[in-house]
Amino acid sequence: MTIQPVILWTDALIYLLLLVIIFFVVYARKHEHLRTPWRLVWRSHLAMISAVFLAVFVIIGLLDSIHFRAGFETPASNGVTHYSGEVESLFDKLVAPLGENDEKSYSAPFATHLYSKETKILANGRVVQVYPRLKYAGKQLANPELDRAADMQTRFIRAFWQAGLLWIVVSGLLVLRLTRYYGENYRLTLVKVLRLRYQVPWLTLLLSLGVVVFLLLLAIQLATVYHIFGTDKVGQDVFYETLKSVRTGLVIGTLTTLVMLPFAVFLGTMAGFFGGRIDDIIQYVYTTLSSIPGVLLIAAAILALQIFVANHPDAFSTIAARADTRLLALCVILGVTSWTGLCRMLRGETLKLREMDYIQAAHALGVRSRHIITRHVLPNVMHIVLIAVVLDFSALVLAEAVLSYVGVGVDPTTMSWGNMINSARLELAREPVVWWPLLAAFIFMFALVLAANLFSDAIRDAFDPRIRK
Amino acid sequence: MLAYIIRRFIYAIPILIGVNVLTFMLFFIVNSPDDMARAHLGQKHVTSQAIANWKQQHGYDKPLFYNPQTSGVNGYSDTLFFQKSVGLFAFDFGVSDAGRDIGADIKQRMWPSLALALPVLLVGLLTNITFAMLMAFFRGTYLDITGVILCVVMMSVSALFYIIGGQYLVGKLLHLVPISGYDTGLQAFKFVLLPVIIGVIGGVGAGSRWYRTIYLEEINKDYVRTGRAKGLSELTVLFKHVLKNALVPILTGVVVVIPTLFLGSLLMESFFGIPGLGSYTIDAIQQQDFAIVRAMVFLGSVLYIVGLILTDISYTLVDPRIRLQ
Numbered sequence: 001m002t003i004q005p006v007i008l009w010t011d012a013l014i015y016l017l018l019l020v021i022i023f024f025v026v027y028a029r030k031h032e033h034l035r036t037p038w039r040l041v042w043r044s045h046l047a048m049i050s051a052v053f054l055a056v057f058v059i060i061g062l063l064d065s066i067h068f069r070a071g072f073e074t075p076a077s078n079g080v081t082h083y084s085g086e087v088e089s090l091f092d093k094l095v096a097p098l099g100e101n102d103e104k105s106y107s108a109p110f111a112t113h114l115y116s117k118e119t120k121i122l123a124n125g126r127v128v129q130v131y132p133r134l135k136y137a138g139k140q141l142a143n144p145e146l147d148r149a150a151d152m153q154t155r156f157i158r159a160f161w162q163a164g165l166l167w168i169v170v171s172g173l174l175v176l177r178l179t180r181y182y183g184e185n186y187r188l189t190l191v192k193v194l195r196l197r198y199q200v201p202w203l204t205l206l207l208s209l210g211v212v213v214f215l216l217l218l219a220i221q222l223a224t225v226y227h228i229f230g231t232d233k234v235g236q237d238v239f240y241e242t243l244k245s246v247r248t249g250l251v252i253g254t255l256t257t258l259v260m261l262p263f264a265v266f267l268g269t270m271a272g273f274f275g276g277r278i279d280d281i282i283q284y285v286y287t288t289l290s291s292i293p294g295v296l297l298i299a300a301a302i303l304a305l306q307i308f309v310a311n312h313p314d315a316f317s318t319i320a321a322r323a324d325t326r327l328l329a330l331c332v333i334l335g336v337t338s339w340t341g342l343c344r345m346l347r348g349e350t351l352k353l354r355e356m357d358y359i360q361a362a363h364a365l366g367v368r369s370r371h372i373i374t375r376h377v378l379p380n381v382m383h384i385v386l387i388a389v390v391l392d393f394s395a396l397v398l399a400e401a402v403l404s405y406v407g408v409g410v411d412p413t414t415m416s417w418g419n420m421i422n423s424a425r426l427e428l429a430r431e432p433v434v435w436w437p438l439l440a441a442f443i444f445m446f447a448l449v450l451a452a453n454l455f456s457d458a459i460r461d462a463f464d465p466r467i468r469k
Numbered sequence: 470m471l472a473y474i475i476r477r478f479i480y481a482i483p484i485l486i487g488v489n490v491l492t493f494m495l496f497f498i499v500n501s502p503d504d505m506a507r508a509h510l511g512q513k514h515v516t517s518q519a520i521a522n523w524k525q526q527h528g529y530d531k532p533l534f535y536n537p538q539t540s541g542v543n544g545y546s547d548t549l550f551f552q553k554s555v556g557l558f559a560f561d562f563g564v565s566d567a568g569r570d571i572g573a574d575i576k577q578r579m580w581p582s583l584a585l586a587l588p589v590l591l592v593g594l595l596t597n598i599t600f601a602m603l604m605a606f607f608r609g610t611y612l613d614i615t616g617v618i619l620c621v622v623m624m625s626v627s628a629l630f631y632i633i634g635g636q637y638l639v640g641k642l643l644h645l646v647p648i649s650g651y652d653t654g655l656q657a658f659k660f661v662l663l664p665v666i667i668g669v670i671g672g673v674g675a676g677s678r679w680y681r682t683i684y685l686e687e688i689n690k691d692y693v694r695t696g697r698a699k700g701l702s703e704l705t706v707l708f709k710h711v712l713k714n715a716l717v718p719i720l721t722g723v724v725v726v727i728p729t730l731f732l733g734s735l736l737m738e739s740f741f742g743i744p745g746l747g748s749y750t751i752d753a754i755q756q757q758d759f760a761i762v763r764a765m766v767f768l769g770s771v772l773y774i775v776g777l778i779l780t781d782i783s784y785t786l787v788d789p790r791i792r793l794q
Contacts, residue, residue: 284484287484289491291769292491293765295735296750296762296765296766297766300492300496300762303762304495304496307504310507394624394625401629402627402628402735402736405629406755407751407755408754417627421627424633425633428641438630438633442630445627446627449625449627450621450625453621457621
């Protein structure tokens with residue numbers, strides 16, 4: 001099968017961001033003053049646990065950001081490959097049966113039958129109302145009512161043993177690596193890991209890895225034969241939908257920051273450093289922007305974009321490209337509305353730094369302003385930037401849901417927690433109630449935001465000099 | 470003091486002009502009136518005559534900044550910018566795209582918004598302060614740590630879940646209060662009760678954690694140590710001395726949002742069917758009624774700036790060390 005890679009705008013930016021982060025990690029490893037606070041972060045149990053869960057979300061998001069169009073040849077095309085109009089991601093391929101096993105309509109989690117009755121004509125001509133069997137879920141069961149519980153139990157136990165074995169192997173390898181790192185024999189290292197005698201809580205890392213591996217294997221065992229979060233109105237697997245929403249949440253949470261950072265850092269340090277007229281202008285700009293209610297500015301800009309897209313249908317080759325443009329636009333607009341807070345903080349900090357002796361000395365030695373800013377001011381405000389970035393992340397993920405509900409969030413065709421919650425509103429009003437899409441969106445969104453909140457707390461505690469002392 | 474306030478109001482003018490020009494650009498230059506007409510009339514089978522009619526009906530058929538067809542001052546006043554934007558400065562909001570008087574709508578709808586937002590603010594403030602005081606009193610113990618973790622957990626739940634969950638649980642399952650709707654006068658109480666409770670619960674996590682850090686900063690100060698050294702009980706220190714000083718940052722943080730209470734809460738109002746300005750705005754966004762969105766942007770900015778000025782004044786009232794000049 002031939003494929004044609006598709007690089008959406010947000011994909012490109014995500015990988016750019018990944019490069020920036022890798023560069024920062026390499027840079028931070030070489031500098032002791034940056035390594036010290038990070039060491040403090042890894043000593044925290046909560047930071048360790050949340051980092052493991054965040055890593056799972058990030059891996060899902062990254063896999064879901066490699067897009068391509070599948071190629072196919074038809075007899076009529078004479079060897080010329082045509083490409084499907086549908087853009088798929090590597091993640092779709094990995095979880096392949098999930099995205100394709102569509103049922104007819106709503107079905108409850110782990111159900112083997114549809115949620116609503118259908119009319120069926122029996123062989124003897126009688127008309128009855130029955131719950132029809134699902135096309136894909138539970139089709140390995142001959143007698144679903146009796147066998148389902150036993151089947152789920154076997155799968156649960158199988159996942160448990162698999163996870164246990166995998167966990168022992170991984171733990172053994174990690175301890176082996178640690179023996180070399182700490183230069184002690186295997187037995188001693190193992191005992192010290194188990195009794196949390198090292199500064200880094202390796203046991204916490206191992207236990208949370210174990211939980212993650214178990215959940216992953218359990219999902220593999222169960223999701224291949226059941227819809228573990230049921231199906232939605234058009235019969236799509238809700239679990240698949242919520243996994244796809246991970247990327248949307250991450251894109252909003254991270255790319256917004258990428259958009260806003262240059263503005264905030266450049267303008268904030270300029271205003272604080274130069275003062276005078278430049279300061280007045282920059283202050284005027286951010287006061288004006290921050291005085292407009294954020295959601296209204298976003299709404300105005302998204303309405304403008306909608307009209308632009310409606311008037312230029314040719315500019316977008318696929319539905320995915322159109323949805324992606326809207327996602328990117330949302331990030332840009334959120335960035336424009338949210339840089340003012342960080343800019344104000346950086347301005348204040350630069351004002352303070354400007355009066356410091358070492359900067360006065362640099363002035364006296366004739367160092368150019370450009371160099372003073374890049375070499376003396378910027379490194380000293382970086383902790384503020386880092387704290388602001390991680391604190392903003394969870395707020396932005398939550399904001400996506402609200403904006404999608406208002407109708408100015410991501411494109412309706414993009415899978416996102418906001419869109420899922422939005423449709424859940426009507427589903428809750430149904431009789432009988434359809435509650436599982438809301439539950440799925442809730443669990444995943446809560447897990448991501450909680451992990452991000454706990455991790456950002458640990459970062460703030462380690463980097464904020466006021467808290468550290 | 471008076472001179473300072475007057476000067477602050479004068480400073481507000483260029484900011485409001487900036488807001489005005491920005492929204493004008495978003496609504497008239499990025500989207501031309503032709504686009505707006507097409508959005509309202511539907512994309513297909515729209516004749517240019519229909520577009521011209523729509524523009525003329527809604528007063529969008531004028532040039533942007535300068536009208537060469539009329540002479541003198543009229544050249545500037547008979548334009549879109551003057552007709553649609555300058556009027557806002559006199560709080561003349563004009564007519565919505567659906568033909569209603571926006572000013573009258575706003576006057577009528579701001580009271581239900583206030584009836585919901587004010588109790589949420591006051592009850593929320595009281596709850597947050599109480600929880601924060603408790604956590605500060607038991608600081609360092611397991612009670613404090615559990616409280617902080619609970620706050621982070623509550624912060625991590627989307628506001629939408631609080632609303633949907635609360636509405637479903639209390640309104641639909643327990644049938645305690647109506648799910649949505651509104652009534653005037655005292656009858657409004659039963660409609661507002663559930664939204665207020667949900668609003669307070671939704672804000673308690675972030676609020677009490679923030680107030681707790683304010684207390685803890687205050688507790689480490691010298692005057693607190695002096696108080697304890699004099700032999701005052703921990704309760705007296707906390708409630709008589711720390712609380713008063715910690716209220717300074719808390720109150721000034723609250724004052725800035727007081728004027729914006731009139732704007733209401735977008736989510737709450739639309740979920741609970743309260744006819745306030747929040748649901749008004751959401752409806753306008755969903756119906757693409759640009760005139761209303763423009764009016765609300767301007768009103769929001771004005772109220773925000775008023776809030777900033779009130780904050781500065783409140784600083785001088787609660788902290789005599791601060792003088793405005």
